[in-house]
Amino acid sequence: MKVIKVKDYEEMSQVAVQILLGYMYKDGRVNLSITGGTTPKRMYEILIPYVKDKKQFENVHYYNFDEIPFKEENREGVTISGLRKLFLTPANIKEENIHILDQFNYEVKDEMIKKDGGLDCILLGLGWDGHFCGNLPHTTRFGDGTVRVNCDEKLKERLIDEFDDPKDIPDYYITMGPRSIMQAKNLVMIASGTKKADAVKHLISGEVNENYPATLLTLHPNFTLIIDEDAASLL
Amino acid sequence: MKVIKVKDYEEMSQVAVQILLGYMYKDGRVNLSITGGTTPKRMYEILIPYVKDKKQFENVHYYNFDEIPFKEENREGVTISGLRKLFLTPANIKEENIHILDQFNYEVKDEMIKKDGGLDCILLGLGWDGHFCGNLPHTTRFGDGTVRVNCDEKLKERLIDEFDDPKDIPDYYITMGPRSIMQAKNLVMIASGTKKADAVKHLISGEVNENYPATLLTLHPNFTLIIDEDAASLL
Amino acid sequence: MKVIKVKDYEEMSQVAVQILLGYMYKDGRVNLSITGGTTPKRMYEILIPYVKDKKQFENVHYYNFDEIPFKEENREGVTISGLRKLFLTPANIKEENIHILDQFNYEVKDEMIKKDGGLDCILLGLGWDGHFCGNLPHTTRFGDGTVRVNCDEKLKERLIDEFDDPKDIPDYYITMGPRSIMQAKNLVMIASGTKKADAVKHLISGEVNENYPATLLTLHPNFTLIIDEDAASLL
Amino acid sequence: MKVIKVKDYEEMSQVAVQILLGYMYKDGRVNLSITGGTTPKRMYEILIPYVKDKKQFENVHYYNFDEIPFKEENREGVTISGLRKLFLTPANIKEENIHILDQFNYEVKDEMIKKDGGLDCILLGLGWDGHFCGNLPHTTRFGDGTVRVNCDEKLKERLIDEFDDPKDIPDYYITMGPRSIMQAKNLVMIASGTKKADAVKHLISGEVNENYPATLLTLHPNFTLIIDEDAASLL
Numbered sequence: 019m020k021v022i023k024v025k026d027y028e029e030m031s032q033v034a035v036q037i038l039l040g041y042m043y044k045d046g047r048v049n050l051s052i053t054g055g056t057t058p059k060r061m062y063e064i065l066i067p068y069v070k071d072k073k074q075f076e077n078v079h080y081y082n083f084d085e086i087p088f089k090e091e092n093r094e095g096v097t098i099s100g101l102r103k104l105f106l107t108p109a110n111i112k113e114e115n116i117h118i119l120d121q122f123n124y125e126v127k128d129e130m131i132k133k134d135g136g137l138d139c140i141l142l143g144l145g146w147d148g149h150f151c152g153n154l155p156h157t158t159r160f161g162d163g164t165v166r167v168n169c170d171e172k173l174k175e176r177l178i179d180e181f182d183d184p185k186d187i188p189d190y191y192i193t194m195g196p197r198s199i200m201q202a203k204n205l206v207m208i209a210s211g212t213k214k215a216d217a218v219k220h221l222i223s224g225e226v227n228e229n230y231p232a233t234l235l236t237l238h239p240n241f242t243l244i245i246d247e248d249a250a251s252l253l
Numbered sequence: 254m255k256v257i258k259v260k261d262y263e264e265m266s267q268v269a270v271q272i273l274l275g276y277m278y279k280d281g282r283v284n285l286s287i288t289g290g291t292t293p294k295r296m297y298e299i300l301i302p303y304v305k306d307k308k309q310f311e312n313v314h315y316y317n318f319d320e321i322p323f324k325e326e327n328r329e330g331v332t333i334s335g336l337r338k339l340f341l342t343p344a345n346i347k348e349e350n351i352h353i354l355d356q357f358n359y360e361v362k363d364e365m366i367k368k369d370g371g372l373d374c375i376l377l378g379l380g381w382d383g384h385f386c387g388n389l390p391h392t393t394r395f396g397d398g399t400v401r402v403n404c405d406e407k408l409k410e411r412l413i414d415e416f417d418d419p420k421d422i423p424d425y426y427i428t429m430g431p432r433s434i435m436q437a438k439n440l441v442m443i444a445s446g447t448k449k450a451d452a453v454k455h456l457i458s459g460e461v462n463e464n465y466p467a468t469l470l471t472l473h474p475n476f477t478l479i480i481d482e483d484a485a486s487l488l
Numbered sequence: 489m490k491v492i493k494v495k496d497y498e499e500m501s502q503v504a505v506q507i508l509l510g511y512m513y514k515d516g517r518v519n520l521s522i523t524g525g526t527t528p529k530r531m532y533e534i535l536i537p538y539v540k541d542k543k544q545f546e547n548v549h550y551y552n553f554d555e556i557p558f559k560e561e562n563r564e565g566v567t568i569s570g571l572r573k574l575f576l577t578p579a580n581i582k583e584e585n586i587h588i589l590d591q592f593n594y595e596v597k598d599e600m601i602k603k604d605g606g607l608d609c610i611l612l613g614l615g616w617d618g619h620f621c622g623n624l625p626h627t628t629r630f631g632d633g634t635v636r637v638n639c640d641e642k643l644k645e646r647l648i649d650e651f652d653d654p655k656d657i658p659d660y661y662i663t664m665g666p667r668s669i670m671q672a673k674n675l676v677m678i679a680s681g682t683k684k685a686d687a688v689k690h691l692i693s694g695e696v697n698e699n700y701p702a703t704l705l706t707l708h709p710n711f712t713l714i715i716d717e718d719a720a721s722l723l
Numbered sequence: 724m725k726v727i728k729v730k731d732y733e734e735m736s737q738v739a740v741q742i743l744l745g746y747m748y749k750d751g752r753v754n755l756s757i758t759g760g761t762t763p764k765r766m767y768e769i770l771i772p773y774v775k776d777k778k779q780f781e782n783v784h785y786y787n788f789d790e791i792p793f794k795e796e797n798r799e800g801v802t803i804s805g806l807r808k809l810f811l812t813p814a815n816i817k818e819e820n821i822h823i824l825d826q827f828n829y830e831v832k833d834e835m836i837k838k839d840g841g842l843d844c845i846l847l848g849l850g851w852d853g854h855f856c857g858n859l860p861h862t863t864r865f866g867d868g869t870v871r872v873n874c875d876e877k878l879k880e881r882l883i884d885e886f887d888d889p890k891d892i893p894d895y896y897i898t899m900g901p902r903s904i905m906q907a908k909n910l911v912m913i914a915s916g917t918k919k920a921d922a923v924k925h926l927i928s929g930e931v932n933e934n935y936p937a938t939l940l941t942l943h944p945n946f947t948l949i950i951d952e953d954a955a956s957l958l
Contacts, residue, residue: 020750022779036773040745045725045945046606068741074727135605136474136516161461161468197459200472224432226396233396237435239371239474240750255515257544271538275510280490280710281841303506309492370840371751475515606944631931631938667929670942694902696866703866707905709841709944 020242021222023250027210030246031060034141034208037242039068041139041204042078049117049131051081051140051194053151054100057208058143062105069109080106081117081131083140084152084193085124086177088186095120095192096180119164124192127164128201137202144209148217148230152193155229162195196234204240207232215252218245222253255477256457258485262445265481266295269376269443272477274303276374276439277313284352284366286316286375286429288386289335292443293378297340304344315341316352316366318375319387319428320359321412323421330355330427331415354399359427362399363436372437379444383452383465387428390464397430431469439475442467450487453480457488490712491692493720497680500716501530504611504678507712509538511609511674512548519587519601521551521610521664523621524570527678528613532575539579550576551587551601553610554622554663555594556647558656565590565662566650589634594662597634598671607672614679618687618700622663625699632665666704674710677702685722688715692723725947726927728955732915735951736765739846739913742947744773746844746909747783754822754836756786756845756899758856759805762913763848767810774814785811786822786836788845789857789898790829791882793891800825801885824869829897832869833906842907849914853922853935857898860934867900901939909945912937920957923950927958 024030038061042048052058069075086096093099098118106116117134119127131137142150149155154176157167168190169177177187199205209218220230221243227233235241259265273296277283287293304310321331328334333353341351352369354362366372377385384390389411392402403425404412412422434440444453455465461472470476494500508531512518522528539545556566563569568588576586587604589597601607612620619625624646627637638660639647647657669675679688690700691713697703705711729735743766747753757763774780791801798804803823811821822839824832836842847855854860859881862872873895874882882892904910914923925935926948932938940946 020748020779032773033779036741036744037748039741040748043725043727043742043745043947045947046602068737074725074738132516159461160472161459163459197461197472201474203474224396224398226394226432234472237395237432237469237472239436239438242748242750255513255544257513267538268544271506271509272513274506275513278490278492278507278510278712280712281837303502309490309503367751477513477515629931630942631929633929667931667942671944673944694866694868696864696902704942707865707902707939707942709906709908 019236022242022244024244024246026246027060030208030210030244031064033244034058034061034206035064035068037206038065038139038141042075044138046077047135048078049081049134049137050078051083051137051202052101052105053083053141053143054097054104055143057210058141059104061208066105066109071110079115079117079134080111081137082119083199084191085120086180086191087121087188089188090186091121119192119194121166121190121192124164124166127194128198139204139206140199140202142199142205142207142235144207144214144217144221144232146213146217148220148232150207150232150235151199152191153196153231155231158193158195158231160196160228160234163197164192164194166190166192196231199235200238204242205235205238206242206244207235208244209249210246212248212251214249218249219252254471257477257479259479259481261481262295265443265445265479266299268479269293269296269441270299270303272441273300273374273376277310279373281312282370283313284316284369284372285313286318286372286437287336287340288318288376288378289332289339290378292445293376294339296443301340301344306345314350314352314369315346316372317354318434319426320355321415321426322356322423324423325421326356354427354429356401356425356427359399359401362429363433374439374441375434375437377434377440377442379442379449379452379456379467381448381452383455383467385442385467385470386434387426388431388466390466393428393430393466395431395463395469398432399427399429401425401427431466434470435473439477440470440473441477441479442470443479444484445481447483447486449484453484454487489706492712492714494714494716496716497530500678500680500714501534503714504528504531504676505534505538507676508535508609508611512545514608516547517605518548519551519604519607520548521553521607521672522571522575523553523611523613524567524574525613527680528611529574531678536575536579541580549585549587549604550581551607552589553669554661555590556650556661557591557658559658560656561591589662589664591636591662594634594636597664598668609674609676610669610672612669612675612677614677614684614687614691614702616683616687618690618702620677620702620705621669622661623666623701625701628663628665628701630666630698630704633667634662634664636660636662666701669705670708674712675705675708676712676714677705678714679719680716682718682721684719688719689722724941727947727949729949729951731951732765735913735915735949736769738949739763739766739911740769740773742911743770743844743846747780749843751782752840753783754786754839754842755783756788756842756907757806757810758788758846758848759802759809760848762915763846764809766913771810771814776815784820784822784839785816786842787824788904789896790825791885791896792826792893794893795891796826824897824899826871826895826897829869829871832899833903844909844911845904845907847904847910847912847940849912849919849922849926849937851918851922853925853937855912855937855940856904857896858901858936860936863898863900863936865901865933865939868902869897869899871895871897901936904940905943909947910940910943911947911949912940913949914954915951917953917956919954923954924957
């Protein structure tokens with residue numbers, strides 16, 4: 019585990035961009051799985067002008083690592099829609115370089131990624147409760163690959179913020195599990211703000227257990243954690 | 254996880270030799286951590302003539318990953334003594350290429366290995382109870398690095414076979430923990446015989462938990478498991 | 489450059505097998521380009537039983553690096569026919585794992601190999617005149633990729649031994665050029681016998697020039713040369 | 724060869740920074756060899772604030788790849804002095820992370836670098852005459868490692884610009900040769916401006932010969948060339 023402590027959200031975003039670009043400049047196919055949500059917002063803002071319409075990145079392929087479908091399933095899910103808006107569309111990424119995980123292919127997705135040569139890097143956020151991707155505490159086990167997680171009422175409540183209309187909240191969502199994430203060649207996690215400080219404390223403490231799922235990732239041989247001062251405030 | 258099913262102990266030994274040699278032929282320094290015990294006996298028999306006095310392997314360094322000291326601590330411990338007898342001495346490995354983990358350096362060993370460039374490969378055996386190195390169930394946690402494990406009476410009983418004289422049984426032993434092992438670039442595990450079949454079943458089942466410590470290793474991005482037909486008999 | 493000096497042809501063959509197997513055990517797709525001719529004969533004899541019908545090598549793909557077509561072009565060329573006889577057929581390699589270079593695809597072959605993820609290892613022989621693949625002195629330049637080499641009478645004479653019927657000798661042959669070979673991740677060259685001693689001397693001398701095309705390969709960051717005592721007799 | 728065409732000097736500098744940072748964020752020791760001169764000036768300006776006093780780069784070590792000693796040899800040479808001024812001093816790089824090549828150690832430098840684990844990346848400039856490092860046309864051969872180049876009057880003239888006082892011009896200089904440079908894991912070359920356009924044309928043409936020494940580098944399996952529109956103007 020390499021821990022990079024930075025000053026603030028801005029520097030965290032910049033360092034994340036630099037690390038991602040490092041993988042993207044590789045010759046030959048590069049497979050990245052990238053996170054949506056609010057934490058990477060500034061990162062994508064910085065990244066987009068470096069990537070948009072640049073021939074040198076035609077070899078880079080993008081994968082979403084979880085998906086919350088709309089209940090009606092008549093449109094793309096919350097994660098990929100969010101990634102399109104945040105990054106894929108403003109960066110003009112070609113459709114053939116976008117590899118969607120959804121409720122229709124999740125059972126074969128791990129095998130598909132392996133055939134594509136595996137993921138070179140996954141960029142992940144960290145939840146205040148220690149979750150990563152859709153691996154909320156006690157929804158998946160360390161041994162799980164990409165799975166469908168059924169939502170009880172409590173889980174549905176946590177999804178409310180993702181939807182304008184609560185009728186769209188689905189009965190399940192899809193996520194790459196701990197096993198799938200650990201297969202990547204490199205993992206990079208970003209965390210910013212005091213709301214993440216408790217989860218960060220658990221990551222750094224050395225413990226590894228399913229109450230804080232992201233603690234597992236600290237065991238990956240190439241795991242980089244980027245935290246700002248607020249996220250590091252409980253260390 | 255790559256699972257290689259072979260016919261018998263002889264073929265398992267041969268495949269393990271081939272995989273080890275693959276790492277050893279690399280140019281530049283190569284760091285290997287290798288297992289003692291009975292499982293690798295034939296493997297070392299096959300390996301020794303390929304390695305003994307061969308200039309092309311002068312770049313290979315060897316590390317033990319656990320150590321059971323003699324109670325009196327007036328001589329080298331059980332693990333390194335065993336490795337010397339099995340392999341290091343008959344293969345004429347130079348003393349400067351042997352890097353001993355023991356009760357005197359275990360607290361700084363993880364850092365030392367990192368400075369040496371990290372381990373290219375660890376070759377591990379599998380215990381019938383799912384242990385690896387000295388990580389017997391409930392002696393270490395997934396988050397532990399290289400540690401000292403204090404022996405209660407039950408643990409001391411399990412050490413009896415390692416000693417000619419029970420008065421030599423120590424009050425503690427040393428082991429690289431799950432965290433240390435997961436930092437290696439590649440892991441190779443060998444298992445032979447029906448006695449290992451139950452542990453192998455747990456490894457393949459997809460579960461990952463501290464009751465069967467080796468299940469964690471299946472999450473490593475470069476984990477190879479070599480099992481013979483007997484070890485695979487419960488799959 | 490890593491030079492491995494061995495006793496004789498038998499040991500050279502064995503070491504080459506061990507190095508090849510090292511690459512083949514990798515998880516995920518492995519791309520190998522392998523040599524025909526007489527030098528690797530014993531190597532393939534040793535290799536075949538380790539590979540034949542082994543599930544663990546289903547991820548290994550094979551490429552020929554040159555081709556001498558029959559003049560009539562109504563059957564597969566000399567190189568791939570030879571490789572089939574020496575190795576691919578007795579080892580039961582599936583047709584989908586065999587990637588043929590020939591007169592019909594040589595112009596796009598470098599691009600095809602790049603799309604396949606590049607070559608993990610090329611195993612090459614060494615000509616008495618310092619040639620490798622079809623890169624005889626003054627037939628190709630260091631900067632050439634995969635090319636068609638037109639045969640003058642002198643070149644045709646050198647091809648006589650490859651054909652039962654001299655009427656089959658073609659007007660040209662195909663070879664991966666120095667540029668294509670240098671793009672591989674690893675290069676392994678084998679040389680045995682006093683007939684190769686002069687070429688080996690040039691390789692070790694430090695010179696790099698087109699009179700001895702193989703001298704270029706000594707500049708590759710991962711080049712391993714395996715030579716027996718006879719081949720090393722002029723050093 | 725990966726060719727990255729950018730708009731201008733500013734973008735070339737930025738892309739070079741991004742590629743360098745990509746290597747620098749690696750966990751474990753990273754060895755970089757970096758260029759002095761005028762081309763990388765803006766690159767270092769951009770790089771310095773990202774690197775200065777950053778704990779995450781304590782694992783990065785720096786190497787100069789050539790050296791022009793002062794005739795009197797009573798102070799550090801031109802190259803390392805220049806690198807200090809351009810980058811090492813303003814970025815507060817610790818002395819223990821600076822590995823100097825000079826007239827006193829050049830004969831053992833290739834071996835020293837190998838012991839350090841090899842160079843992860845060399846960042847090179849391109850001369851208008853196709854030279855790289857101190858490998859001016861016909862001063863070194865492709866097969867040369869790190870060498871001392873004796874200066875005739877013509878070569879001394881070319882060194883004039885490097886010295887305030889012509890009495891300081893030495894009788895020889897030191898350079899890593901083509902063989903040493905090719906041993907690095909990755910090569911990155913930057914070229915900006917119409918003065919470099921002819922040399923760039925030769926690099927892209929596919930030829931490889933000692934009249935344009937840098938043409939050799941296009942054969943390295945991981946060679947990236949960054950050129951701006953002016954440098955690409957003859958393509």
